[in-house]
Amino acid sequence: xGLLDASGDLxxxxxxxxxxxxxxxxxxxxxxxxxxxxxxSPLGRARETSIAPGAVASADGSALAKIGSTVTVDFHMxxxxxxxxxxxxxAEAAPVFSKQLSDTISSSGMINLKELSLVSGKAAWMxxxxxxxxxxDGALFDAALLSAIAxxxxxxxxxxSLNDDDPTAEEETIMETVVTVVLDSxxxxxxxxxxxxxxxxxxxAVQDCIALTRQRVRELLKILDEANSSMEVD
Amino acid sequence: MEYVSPExxxxxxxxxxxxxxxxxxxxxxxxxxxxAVFEMGNxxxxxxxxxxxxxxxxxxxxxDQALVRCEYSMANFSTGDRMRKPKGDRRSTEISLVIRQTMxxxxxxxxxxxxxxxxxxxxxxxxxxxxxxxINAATLALADAGIPLRDLVTSCSAGxxxxxxxxxLNYVEDSAGGPDVxxxxxxxxxxxxxxxxQNLLNCVILGRFSALVVGKMDSKLPIDTFExxxxxxxxxxxxxxxxxxxxxxxxxxxxxxxxxL
Numbered sequence: 001x002g003l004l005d006a007s008g009d010l011x012x013x014x015x016x017x018x019x020x021x022x023x024x025x026x027x028x029x030x031x032x033x034x035x036x037x038x039x040x041s042p043l044g045r046a047r048e049t050s051i052a053p054g055a056v057a058s059a060d061g062s063a064l065a066k067i068g069s070t071v072t073v074d075f076h077m078x079x080x081x082x083x084x085x086x087x088x089x090x091a092e093a094a095p096v097f098s099k100q101l102s103d104t105i106s107s108s109g110m111i112n113l114k115e116l117s118l119v120s121g122k123a124a125w126m127x128x129x130x131x132x133x134x135x136x137d138g139a140l141f142d143a144a145l146l147s148a149i150a151x152x153x154x155x156x157x158x159x160x161s162l163n164d165d166d167p168t169a170e171e172e173t174i175m176e177t178v179v180t181v182v183l184d185s186x187x188x189x190x191x192x193x194x195x196x197x198x199x200x201x202x203x204x205a206v207q208d209c210i211a212l213t214r215q216r217v218r219e220l221l222k223i224l225d226e227a228n229s230s231m232e233v234d
Numbered sequence: 235m236e237y238v239s240p241e242x243x244x245x246x247x248x249x250x251x252x253x254x255x256x257x258x259x260x261x262x263x264x265x266x267x268x269x270a271v272f273e274m275g276n277x278x279x280x281x282x283x284x285x286x287x288x289x290x291x292x293x294x295x296x297x298d299q300a301l302v303r304c305e306y307s308m309a310n311f312s313t314g315d316r317m318r319k320p321k322g323d324r325r326s327t328e329i330s331l332v333i334r335q336t337m338x339x340x341x342x343x344x345x346x347x348x349x350x351x352x353x354x355x356x357x358x359x360x361x362x363x364x365x366x367x368x369i370n371a372a373t374l375a376l377a378d379a380g381i382p383l384r385d386l387v388t389s390c391s392a393g394x395x396x397x398x399x400x401x402x403l404n405y406v407e408d409s410a411g412g413p414d415v416x417x418x419x420x421x422x423x424x425x426x427x428x429x430x431x432q433n434l435l436n437c438v439i440l441g442r443f444s445a446l447v448v449g450k451m452d453s454k455l456p457i458d459t460f461e462x463x464x465x466x467x468x469x470x471x472x473x474x475x476x477x478x479x480x481x482x483x484x485x486x487x488x489x490x491x492x493x494x495l
Contacts, residue, residue: 078307079354080282082265086290086352087305130310132356134280135263169265 024174071111071127073102075144082136082169097141100193101131101148104182108190111152138168141180146220153228179206181213185221237395237407245406246275253390253402253470254363256477258370260378260485268379272371275404276361281371283379285351299343301350304334306368308357329365336389336418336428337372342382351381362405363391369418369428370474377482385420386478387427390470392417392463399463401470415463419471426468431460 020027020038031038075098077091085091105111116127129151131144172178177199182190189210194201238244248254254275263269266282273279289295306329310317337353353375355368369389376383393403395412408414418428 074310076309078356079284079305079352080263080266080269080280080356083284083287087303088290128310128316130316132309132358134356135265137265 024170028171028174070113071102071105071129073098073105073129073131073148075101075131075133077133077136077140080135081133085136093140097144100141100180101129101144104145104191105129105148108182108184110149110184136169138170138172145182150224150227153224177201179209181209183210183213183217185217187214187217235410237410238398238400244400246404250398250400251466251469253473254404256474258374258478258481260374260481266375266379268375268377268381270371270374270378272367272374274363274367274370274402276359277357277363277367277404278359279355279357279364279367279371281353281355281368281375283351283353283372283375283381285379285381286346286349287352289348289350295348295350298347300341300346300348302334302338302341302343302353303350304330304337304353304355304372306330306333306355306357306365308360308364312357312360329368332365332428332430333368333372336369336387337376339427340373340384340387340420341376342384345382360405362403362408363416365389365416365430366391366402370478374478374481378485385422386475387418387420388471388474388478389416389418389428390467390474391415392467392470394459394463399459399466401466413460413463415460415467417464417467417471419468419475421472421475429464 027038075094077085077094079085079087082091111127129148131147133140133144177194177197179201180191180193182192184190192206194206238250242249244250246254254277255273257271257273259271261269262271262280263282266284268283269281271278271280286300289301294301306326308317308326333353333355341351343351353372355372357364357368366389369387373383373387377386390401391403391408391414393400393407393410393412393414395407395410400407403414414432416428416430417426419425420427
Protein backbone atom coordinates (compact mmCIF):
# COMPACT_ATOMS: atom_id res chain seq x y z
CA UNK A 1 0.00 0.00 0.00
CA GLY A 2 2.78 2.49 -0.87
CA LEU A 3 4.33 4.33 1.99
CA LEU A 4 2.27 3.17 4.94
CA ASP A 5 3.03 -0.35 6.02
CA ALA A 6 0.53 -3.06 5.19
CA SER A 7 1.35 -5.66 7.80
CA GLY A 8 -1.53 -7.75 6.52
CA ASP A 9 -3.83 -7.77 9.50
CA LEU A 10 -7.14 -5.95 9.37
CA UNK A 11 -6.46 -3.44 12.16
CA UNK A 12 -3.63 -1.64 10.35
CA UNK A 13 -5.68 -1.52 7.12
CA UNK A 14 -8.53 0.18 8.92
CA UNK A 15 -6.16 2.76 10.33
CA UNK A 16 -4.83 3.64 6.90
CA UNK A 17 -8.33 4.02 5.45
CA UNK A 18 -9.46 6.14 8.39
CA UNK A 19 -6.36 8.32 8.08
CA UNK A 20 -7.05 8.77 4.36
CA UNK A 21 -10.65 9.86 5.08
CA UNK A 22 -9.91 12.13 8.03
CA UNK A 23 -6.70 13.81 6.85
CA UNK A 24 -6.65 13.55 3.05
CA UNK A 25 -4.17 16.37 2.56
CA UNK A 26 -1.60 14.89 4.93
CA UNK A 27 -2.14 11.43 3.43
CA UNK A 28 -1.22 12.67 -0.04
CA UNK A 29 1.58 14.94 1.19
CA UNK A 30 3.34 12.03 2.82
CA UNK A 31 3.29 10.15 -0.46
CA UNK A 32 4.35 13.12 -2.56
CA UNK A 33 7.34 13.65 -0.25
CA UNK A 34 8.55 10.25 -1.46
CA UNK A 35 7.50 11.04 -5.07
CA UNK A 36 4.96 8.26 -5.40
CA UNK A 37 1.16 7.91 -5.66
CA UNK A 38 -0.73 5.95 -2.95
CA UNK A 39 -0.75 2.87 -5.17
CA UNK A 40 3.05 2.90 -5.37
CA SER A 41 3.46 4.13 -8.95
CA PRO A 42 5.89 7.00 -9.69
CA LEU A 43 4.50 10.53 -10.10
CA GLY A 44 5.11 10.82 -13.84
CA ARG A 45 2.82 7.89 -14.63
CA ALA A 46 -0.82 8.46 -15.58
CA ARG A 47 -3.60 5.95 -14.91
CA GLU A 48 -4.34 3.13 -17.29
CA THR A 49 -6.05 4.47 -20.38
CA SER A 50 -8.02 2.44 -22.85
CA ILE A 51 -10.22 3.28 -25.81
CA ALA A 52 -12.96 1.18 -27.33
CA PRO A 53 -14.13 2.78 -30.55
CA GLY A 54 -17.47 1.76 -31.96
CA ALA A 55 -18.84 0.95 -28.52
CA VAL A 56 -22.34 2.03 -29.48
CA ALA A 57 -23.41 0.37 -32.71
CA SER A 58 -26.61 2.38 -33.15
CA ALA A 59 -24.79 5.71 -33.25
CA ASP A 60 -23.27 6.94 -36.45
CA GLY A 61 -25.42 9.95 -35.92
CA SER A 62 -25.44 12.85 -38.21
CA ALA A 63 -28.55 14.76 -39.23
CA LEU A 64 -29.34 16.80 -42.31
CA ALA A 65 -29.74 20.52 -41.72
CA LYS A 66 -30.82 23.35 -43.99
CA ILE A 67 -27.84 25.70 -43.69
CA GLY A 68 -24.39 25.74 -42.13
CA SER A 69 -22.37 22.82 -40.88
CA THR A 70 -21.69 22.74 -37.17
CA VAL A 71 -20.63 20.38 -34.44
CA THR A 72 -22.79 20.43 -31.32
CA VAL A 73 -21.09 19.04 -28.24
CA ASP A 74 -23.11 17.92 -25.26
CA PHE A 75 -21.54 16.56 -22.09
CA HIS A 76 -23.93 14.66 -19.84
CA MET A 77 -23.36 13.64 -16.26
CA UNK A 78 -26.22 11.31 -15.35
CA UNK A 79 -26.80 10.44 -11.68
CA UNK A 80 -25.09 7.10 -12.31
CA UNK A 81 -21.65 8.62 -12.45
CA UNK A 82 -21.22 9.95 -8.96
CA UNK A 83 -22.85 9.99 -5.52
CA UNK A 84 -23.02 13.80 -5.59
CA UNK A 85 -25.11 14.04 -8.75
CA UNK A 86 -28.81 13.68 -7.99
CA UNK A 87 -31.88 13.94 -10.23
CA UNK A 88 -32.96 17.30 -8.83
CA UNK A 89 -29.44 18.65 -8.67
CA UNK A 90 -27.51 18.28 -11.95
CA ALA A 91 -23.71 18.53 -11.91
CA GLU A 92 -22.49 22.10 -12.26
CA ALA A 93 -19.46 20.88 -14.16
CA ALA A 94 -21.43 19.42 -17.07
CA PRO A 95 -22.21 22.60 -19.07
CA VAL A 96 -18.71 23.91 -18.28
CA PHE A 97 -17.14 20.84 -19.84
CA SER A 98 -19.54 21.06 -22.79
CA LYS A 99 -18.35 24.59 -23.50
CA GLN A 100 -14.66 23.75 -22.96
CA LEU A 101 -14.86 20.74 -25.24
CA SER A 102 -16.74 22.71 -27.87
CA ASP A 103 -14.11 25.46 -27.80
CA THR A 104 -11.20 23.03 -27.88
CA ILE A 105 -12.60 21.11 -30.82
CA SER A 106 -13.36 24.21 -32.86
CA SER A 107 -10.15 26.10 -32.06
CA SER A 108 -7.93 23.12 -32.77
CA GLY A 109 -9.32 22.91 -36.27
CA MET A 110 -9.35 19.15 -36.02
CA ILE A 111 -12.61 18.94 -37.92
CA ASN A 112 -12.72 20.36 -41.41
CA LEU A 113 -16.19 21.87 -41.51
CA LYS A 114 -16.02 22.02 -45.30
CA GLU A 115 -16.07 18.22 -45.31
CA LEU A 116 -19.50 18.38 -43.72
CA SER A 117 -20.98 20.43 -46.53
CA LEU A 118 -23.28 18.67 -49.01
CA VAL A 119 -24.61 21.32 -51.36
CA SER A 120 -22.65 24.54 -50.91
CA GLY A 121 -24.84 27.24 -49.43
CA LYS A 122 -27.89 24.99 -49.26
CA ALA A 123 -27.39 21.83 -47.24
CA ALA A 124 -24.80 20.47 -44.84
CA TRP A 125 -24.38 17.79 -42.19
CA MET A 126 -24.72 18.66 -38.56
CA UNK A 127 -22.63 16.51 -36.30
CA UNK A 128 -23.91 15.89 -32.80
CA UNK A 129 -21.41 14.69 -30.28
CA UNK A 130 -22.91 13.34 -27.06
CA UNK A 131 -20.60 12.31 -24.27
CA UNK A 132 -22.01 10.47 -21.28
CA UNK A 133 -19.92 10.23 -18.14
CA UNK A 134 -20.70 6.82 -16.61
CA UNK A 135 -18.20 6.82 -13.76
CA UNK A 136 -16.71 10.07 -12.43
CA ASP A 137 -13.34 9.56 -10.80
CA GLY A 138 -11.62 12.82 -11.72
CA ALA A 139 -9.96 14.01 -14.93
CA LEU A 140 -13.35 14.20 -16.64
CA PHE A 141 -12.26 16.71 -19.26
CA ASP A 142 -9.32 14.52 -20.24
CA ALA A 143 -11.44 11.43 -20.61
CA ALA A 144 -14.17 13.35 -22.44
CA LEU A 145 -11.77 14.88 -24.94
CA LEU A 146 -10.09 11.53 -25.51
CA SER A 147 -13.40 9.82 -26.17
CA ALA A 148 -14.47 12.66 -28.47
CA ILE A 149 -11.29 12.23 -30.48
CA ALA A 150 -11.68 8.47 -30.62
CA UNK A 151 -15.26 8.87 -31.81
CA UNK A 152 -14.23 11.31 -34.53
CA UNK A 153 -11.29 9.11 -35.59
CA UNK A 154 -13.75 6.30 -35.91
CA UNK A 155 -15.45 8.58 -38.43
CA UNK A 156 -12.11 9.14 -40.16
CA UNK A 157 -11.35 12.73 -39.32
CA UNK A 158 -7.80 13.86 -38.33
CA UNK A 159 -7.16 13.69 -34.60
CA UNK A 160 -6.01 15.90 -31.76
CA SER A 161 -4.70 14.57 -28.45
CA LEU A 162 -4.15 15.95 -25.04
CA ASN A 163 -3.28 16.40 -21.56
CA ASP A 164 -1.88 16.12 -18.13
CA ASP A 165 -1.54 13.64 -15.30
CA ASP A 166 -4.93 12.46 -14.21
CA PRO A 167 -6.04 13.26 -10.63
CA THR A 168 -8.80 11.19 -9.10
CA ALA A 169 -12.02 12.70 -7.70
CA GLU A 170 -10.66 12.35 -4.17
CA GLU A 171 -7.52 14.25 -5.11
CA GLU A 172 -9.50 16.93 -6.92
CA THR A 173 -11.36 17.85 -3.75
CA ILE A 174 -8.14 18.79 -1.97
CA MET A 175 -6.29 20.21 -4.97
CA GLU A 176 -5.62 23.91 -4.88
CA THR A 177 -5.79 24.49 -8.60
CA VAL A 178 -5.67 22.70 -11.94
CA VAL A 179 -3.91 23.54 -15.18
CA THR A 180 -5.30 22.06 -18.39
CA VAL A 181 -2.96 21.89 -21.39
CA VAL A 182 -4.10 20.78 -24.85
CA LEU A 183 -1.55 19.90 -27.53
CA ASP A 184 -2.08 18.51 -30.99
CA SER A 185 -0.29 15.51 -32.45
CA UNK A 186 2.69 17.64 -33.55
CA UNK A 187 2.99 19.08 -30.02
CA UNK A 188 1.72 22.50 -31.01
CA UNK A 189 -0.10 24.27 -28.21
CA UNK A 190 -3.87 24.39 -28.84
CA UNK A 191 -5.04 25.77 -25.54
CA UNK A 192 -4.03 26.46 -21.97
CA UNK A 193 -6.55 26.90 -19.20
CA UNK A 194 -5.97 27.82 -15.60
CA UNK A 195 -9.13 28.93 -13.76
CA UNK A 196 -8.75 31.85 -11.36
CA UNK A 197 -8.15 31.16 -7.68
CA UNK A 198 -5.93 31.68 -4.68
CA UNK A 199 -2.91 29.86 -6.10
CA UNK A 200 -0.56 31.49 -8.59
CA UNK A 201 1.16 29.23 -11.11
CA UNK A 202 4.77 30.22 -11.68
CA UNK A 203 6.25 30.11 -15.20
CA UNK A 204 8.34 27.06 -14.32
CA ALA A 205 5.27 25.21 -13.02
CA VAL A 206 3.43 25.91 -16.26
CA GLN A 207 6.42 24.80 -18.30
CA ASP A 208 6.59 21.58 -16.27
CA CYS A 209 2.93 20.95 -17.05
CA ILE A 210 3.54 21.47 -20.76
CA ALA A 211 6.49 19.06 -20.70
CA LEU A 212 4.40 16.41 -18.95
CA THR A 213 1.68 16.91 -21.54
CA ARG A 214 4.12 16.43 -24.40
CA GLN A 215 5.07 13.07 -22.93
CA ARG A 216 1.43 12.09 -22.44
CA VAL A 217 0.63 13.05 -26.05
CA ARG A 218 3.09 10.44 -27.24
CA GLU A 219 1.53 7.77 -25.05
CA LEU A 220 -2.00 8.64 -26.15
CA LEU A 221 -1.16 8.73 -29.86
CA LYS A 222 0.18 5.22 -29.53
CA ILE A 223 -3.00 4.04 -27.76
CA LEU A 224 -5.21 5.71 -30.37
CA ASP A 225 -3.27 4.12 -33.21
CA GLU A 226 -3.54 0.68 -31.66
CA ALA A 227 -7.26 1.09 -31.09
CA ASN A 228 -7.86 2.30 -34.63
CA SER A 229 -5.83 -0.45 -36.27
CA SER A 230 -7.59 -3.12 -34.23
CA MET A 231 -10.91 -1.67 -35.43
CA GLU A 232 -9.81 -1.90 -39.06
CA VAL A 233 -8.83 -5.54 -38.70
CA ASP A 234 -12.40 -6.29 -37.53
CA MET B 235 -45.43 -7.64 -43.16
CA GLU B 236 -44.08 -11.07 -42.37
CA TYR B 237 -42.50 -11.41 -38.96
CA VAL B 238 -42.29 -15.19 -38.95
CA SER B 239 -41.27 -16.91 -42.17
CA PRO B 240 -43.01 -20.10 -43.36
CA GLU B 241 -39.95 -22.03 -42.14
CA UNK B 242 -40.52 -20.61 -38.69
CA UNK B 243 -37.67 -18.06 -38.59
CA UNK B 244 -37.98 -14.52 -37.32
CA UNK B 245 -36.49 -11.40 -38.91
CA UNK B 246 -33.20 -11.83 -37.06
CA UNK B 247 -33.05 -15.58 -37.69
CA UNK B 248 -34.28 -16.68 -34.27
CA UNK B 249 -36.88 -19.32 -33.58
CA UNK B 250 -40.14 -18.08 -31.98
CA UNK B 251 -39.22 -19.35 -28.51
CA UNK B 252 -35.60 -18.30 -28.71
CA UNK B 253 -34.31 -15.46 -26.55
CA UNK B 254 -31.57 -13.09 -27.70
CA UNK B 255 -28.07 -13.52 -26.36
CA UNK B 256 -27.74 -12.09 -22.87
CA UNK B 257 -24.59 -10.76 -21.25
CA UNK B 258 -24.14 -9.20 -17.83
CA UNK B 259 -21.27 -7.56 -15.99
CA UNK B 260 -21.20 -6.54 -12.33
CA UNK B 261 -19.38 -3.56 -10.89
CA UNK B 262 -19.03 -1.47 -14.03
CA UNK B 263 -19.30 1.85 -12.13
CA UNK B 264 -16.62 1.98 -9.46
CA UNK B 265 -18.09 5.06 -7.78
CA UNK B 266 -21.49 3.49 -7.19
CA UNK B 267 -22.35 1.22 -4.27
CA UNK B 268 -23.57 -1.34 -6.76
CA UNK B 269 -23.70 -1.40 -10.54
CA ALA B 270 -24.24 -3.67 -13.51
CA VAL B 271 -24.37 -3.68 -17.28
CA PHE B 272 -27.00 -5.89 -18.90
CA GLU B 273 -27.29 -6.72 -22.59
CA MET B 274 -30.15 -8.50 -24.35
CA GLY B 275 -29.18 -8.78 -27.99
CA ASN B 276 -28.47 -5.23 -29.14
CA UNK B 277 -30.21 -3.64 -26.17
CA UNK B 278 -27.63 -2.45 -23.68
CA UNK B 279 -28.33 -0.75 -20.36
CA UNK B 280 -26.28 0.24 -17.35
CA UNK B 281 -27.68 0.44 -13.81
CA UNK B 282 -26.15 2.03 -10.73
CA UNK B 283 -27.38 1.84 -7.15
CA UNK B 284 -26.51 4.36 -4.46
CA UNK B 285 -27.62 3.50 -0.96
CA UNK B 286 -28.75 3.00 1.61
CA UNK B 287 -27.82 6.60 2.28
CA UNK B 288 -29.24 9.67 3.96
CA UNK B 289 -32.56 10.89 2.60
CA UNK B 290 -32.16 13.95 0.38
CA UNK B 291 -35.46 15.62 1.34
CA UNK B 292 -36.16 15.29 5.04
CA UNK B 293 -39.89 15.57 4.45
CA UNK B 294 -39.90 12.32 2.47
CA UNK B 295 -38.09 10.33 5.10
CA UNK B 296 -40.00 7.32 6.43
CA UNK B 297 -39.44 6.15 9.96
CA ASP B 298 -40.18 2.49 9.35
CA GLN B 299 -38.70 1.77 5.91
CA ALA B 300 -36.30 2.89 3.23
CA LEU B 301 -37.33 5.26 0.45
CA VAL B 302 -36.70 3.83 -3.01
CA ARG B 303 -36.17 6.16 -5.97
CA CYS B 304 -35.62 5.26 -9.56
CA GLU B 305 -34.73 7.22 -12.66
CA TYR B 306 -34.78 5.80 -16.18
CA SER B 307 -33.16 7.72 -18.98
CA MET B 308 -32.06 7.00 -22.52
CA ALA B 309 -28.82 8.25 -24.01
CA ASN B 310 -29.24 10.60 -26.96
CA PHE B 311 -27.54 8.07 -29.19
CA SER B 312 -29.37 4.99 -27.96
CA THR B 313 -31.94 4.93 -30.76
CA GLY B 314 -31.49 5.19 -34.52
CA ASP B 315 -32.21 8.93 -34.62
CA ARG B 316 -30.79 11.25 -32.00
CA MET B 317 -33.34 11.78 -29.24
CA ARG B 318 -34.24 15.31 -28.30
CA LYS B 319 -35.58 14.69 -24.80
CA PRO B 320 -34.07 11.60 -23.22
CA LYS B 321 -35.76 12.00 -19.87
CA GLY B 322 -38.64 13.89 -18.31
CA ASP B 323 -40.92 12.81 -21.15
CA ARG B 324 -43.95 10.69 -20.39
CA ARG B 325 -42.52 7.36 -21.48
CA SER B 326 -39.39 7.74 -19.33
CA THR B 327 -41.42 8.85 -16.34
CA GLU B 328 -43.75 5.90 -16.71
CA ILE B 329 -40.93 3.39 -17.03
CA SER B 330 -39.17 4.93 -14.02
CA LEU B 331 -42.32 4.35 -12.01
CA VAL B 332 -42.71 0.77 -13.24
CA ILE B 333 -39.12 -0.11 -12.39
CA ARG B 334 -39.34 1.57 -8.99
CA GLN B 335 -42.48 -0.30 -8.01
CA THR B 336 -41.08 -3.60 -9.23
CA MET B 337 -37.81 -3.26 -7.33
CA UNK B 338 -39.47 -1.82 -4.24
CA UNK B 339 -41.55 -4.97 -3.97
CA UNK B 340 -38.47 -7.14 -3.65
CA UNK B 341 -36.24 -4.94 -1.45
CA UNK B 342 -36.57 -5.59 2.29
CA UNK B 343 -37.12 -1.90 2.97
CA UNK B 344 -38.14 -2.36 6.59
CA UNK B 345 -34.53 -3.30 7.38
CA UNK B 346 -33.26 0.16 6.44
CA UNK B 347 -35.59 2.78 7.94
CA UNK B 348 -35.00 6.51 7.48
CA UNK B 349 -32.71 5.90 4.52
CA UNK B 350 -32.86 6.21 0.75
CA UNK B 351 -31.94 3.82 -2.01
CA UNK B 352 -31.40 5.34 -5.48
CA UNK B 353 -31.56 3.21 -8.59
CA UNK B 354 -30.43 4.88 -11.82
CA UNK B 355 -30.70 3.13 -15.17
CA UNK B 356 -29.28 4.49 -18.39
CA UNK B 357 -30.08 2.97 -21.76
CA UNK B 358 -27.01 3.01 -24.00
CA UNK B 359 -28.48 1.08 -26.94
CA UNK B 360 -32.19 0.48 -27.46
CA UNK B 361 -33.42 -2.44 -29.55
CA UNK B 362 -36.65 -3.47 -27.83
CA UNK B 363 -37.09 -4.84 -24.32
CA UNK B 364 -35.42 -1.89 -22.62
CA UNK B 365 -37.60 -2.04 -19.54
CA UNK B 366 -36.83 -5.74 -19.10
CA UNK B 367 -33.13 -5.15 -19.50
CA UNK B 368 -33.36 -2.30 -16.97
CA ILE B 369 -35.09 -4.47 -14.37
CA ASN B 370 -32.50 -7.23 -14.81
CA ALA B 371 -29.65 -4.74 -14.56
CA ALA B 372 -31.23 -3.15 -11.47
CA THR B 373 -31.50 -6.55 -9.77
CA LEU B 374 -27.80 -7.23 -10.35
CA ALA B 375 -26.84 -3.73 -9.21
CA LEU B 376 -28.86 -4.12 -5.99
CA ALA B 377 -27.21 -7.47 -5.32
CA ASP B 378 -23.80 -5.91 -5.99
CA ALA B 379 -24.60 -3.15 -3.50
CA GLY B 380 -25.39 -5.76 -0.88
CA ILE B 381 -28.93 -4.53 -0.37
CA PRO B 382 -31.13 -7.21 1.23
CA LEU B 383 -33.60 -8.62 -1.27
CA ARG B 384 -36.62 -10.85 -0.88
CA ASP B 385 -35.78 -12.52 -4.20
CA LEU B 386 -34.19 -11.67 -7.54
CA VAL B 387 -36.50 -9.97 -10.02
CA THR B 388 -36.04 -10.93 -13.64
CA SER B 389 -37.97 -9.62 -16.58
CA CYS B 390 -38.63 -10.64 -20.13
CA SER B 391 -41.08 -9.69 -22.86
CA ALA B 392 -43.15 -11.76 -25.26
CA GLY B 393 -45.58 -10.98 -28.07
CA UNK B 394 -47.86 -12.46 -30.68
CA UNK B 395 -47.33 -11.87 -34.40
CA UNK B 396 -48.39 -13.87 -37.47
CA UNK B 397 -50.34 -16.12 -35.08
CA UNK B 398 -47.17 -17.15 -33.26
CA UNK B 399 -46.14 -16.40 -29.70
CA UNK B 400 -42.68 -14.81 -29.83
CA UNK B 401 -40.17 -14.51 -26.97
CA UNK B 402 -38.02 -11.42 -26.33
CA LEU B 403 -39.15 -8.94 -28.96
CA ASN B 404 -36.65 -6.67 -30.64
CA TYR B 405 -37.50 -3.11 -31.72
CA VAL B 406 -38.97 -4.00 -35.11
CA GLU B 407 -41.21 -6.72 -33.65
CA ASP B 408 -42.20 -4.45 -30.77
CA SER B 409 -43.28 -1.68 -33.14
CA ALA B 410 -45.35 -4.06 -35.24
CA GLY B 411 -48.51 -3.19 -33.31
CA GLY B 412 -49.20 -6.67 -31.97
CA PRO B 413 -49.78 -7.32 -28.26
CA ASP B 414 -46.69 -6.98 -26.12
CA VAL B 415 -46.43 -8.54 -22.65
CA UNK B 416 -43.68 -7.65 -20.19
CA UNK B 417 -43.39 -9.83 -17.12
CA UNK B 418 -41.49 -9.25 -13.89
CA UNK B 419 -40.92 -12.52 -12.11
CA UNK B 420 -39.64 -13.66 -8.71
CA UNK B 421 -37.98 -17.03 -9.44
CA UNK B 422 -37.59 -18.39 -5.92
CA UNK B 423 -41.08 -17.46 -4.82
CA UNK B 424 -42.41 -18.43 -8.26
CA UNK B 425 -44.58 -15.32 -8.42
CA UNK B 426 -45.25 -12.70 -11.06
CA UNK B 427 -44.68 -9.24 -9.66
CA UNK B 428 -45.06 -7.14 -12.81
CA UNK B 429 -47.38 -7.76 -15.71
CA UNK B 430 -47.60 -5.06 -18.32
CA UNK B 431 -49.63 -5.65 -21.42
CA GLN B 432 -49.81 -3.32 -24.36
CA ASN B 433 -51.88 -3.38 -27.53
CA LEU B 434 -54.41 -5.82 -26.19
CA LEU B 435 -58.19 -5.98 -26.41
CA ASN B 436 -60.69 -7.72 -24.20
CA CYS B 437 -58.23 -8.88 -21.66
CA VAL B 438 -59.93 -10.58 -18.73
CA ILE B 439 -57.80 -11.31 -15.74
CA LEU B 440 -57.40 -13.04 -12.81
CA GLY B 441 -56.48 -12.95 -9.23
CA ARG B 442 -52.93 -14.36 -9.30
CA PHE B 443 -51.06 -11.19 -10.10
CA SER B 444 -50.17 -8.34 -7.82
CA ALA B 445 -49.89 -5.71 -10.58
CA LEU B 446 -51.59 -5.42 -13.92
CA VAL B 447 -51.55 -2.63 -16.43
CA VAL B 448 -53.63 -2.85 -19.59
CA GLY B 449 -52.50 -0.59 -22.39
CA LYS B 450 -54.22 0.68 -25.48
CA MET B 451 -56.62 -1.58 -27.31
CA ASP B 452 -55.72 -2.41 -30.87
CA SER B 453 -55.82 -6.10 -31.70
CA LYS B 454 -57.80 -9.05 -30.48
CA LEU B 455 -56.26 -11.80 -28.46
CA PRO B 456 -58.21 -14.81 -27.17
CA ILE B 457 -57.61 -15.41 -23.51
CA ASP B 458 -55.85 -18.75 -23.74
CA THR B 459 -53.46 -17.36 -26.34
CA PHE B 460 -52.69 -14.57 -23.93
CA GLU B 461 -51.95 -17.15 -21.24
CA UNK B 462 -49.53 -18.89 -23.63
CA UNK B 463 -47.74 -15.66 -24.35
CA UNK B 464 -47.51 -14.86 -20.67
CA UNK B 465 -46.24 -18.34 -19.87
CA UNK B 466 -43.60 -17.95 -22.56
CA UNK B 467 -42.44 -14.71 -20.99
CA UNK B 468 -42.27 -16.42 -17.60
CA UNK B 469 -40.07 -19.15 -19.05
CA UNK B 470 -37.81 -16.44 -20.43
CA UNK B 471 -37.65 -14.89 -16.96
CA UNK B 472 -36.63 -18.24 -15.44
CA UNK B 473 -33.82 -18.64 -17.97
CA UNK B 474 -32.56 -15.14 -17.19
CA UNK B 475 -32.78 -15.89 -13.46
CA UNK B 476 -30.48 -18.90 -13.91
CA UNK B 477 -27.99 -16.79 -15.80
CA UNK B 478 -28.10 -14.03 -13.18
CA UNK B 479 -27.55 -16.55 -10.40
CA UNK B 480 -24.47 -17.89 -12.22
CA UNK B 481 -23.08 -14.38 -12.63
CA UNK B 482 -23.60 -13.60 -8.94
CA UNK B 483 -21.97 -16.86 -7.84
CA UNK B 484 -18.99 -16.20 -10.09
CA UNK B 485 -18.72 -12.70 -8.69
CA UNK B 486 -18.76 -13.99 -5.12
CA UNK B 487 -16.05 -16.50 -5.94
CA UNK B 488 -13.92 -13.68 -7.33
CA UNK B 489 -14.45 -11.63 -4.17
CA UNK B 490 -13.51 -14.60 -1.98
CA UNK B 491 -10.41 -15.22 -4.05
CA UNK B 492 -9.33 -11.59 -3.80
CA UNK B 493 -9.74 -11.59 -0.06
CA UNK B 494 -7.64 -14.70 0.12
CA LEU B 495 -10.31 -16.97 1.62
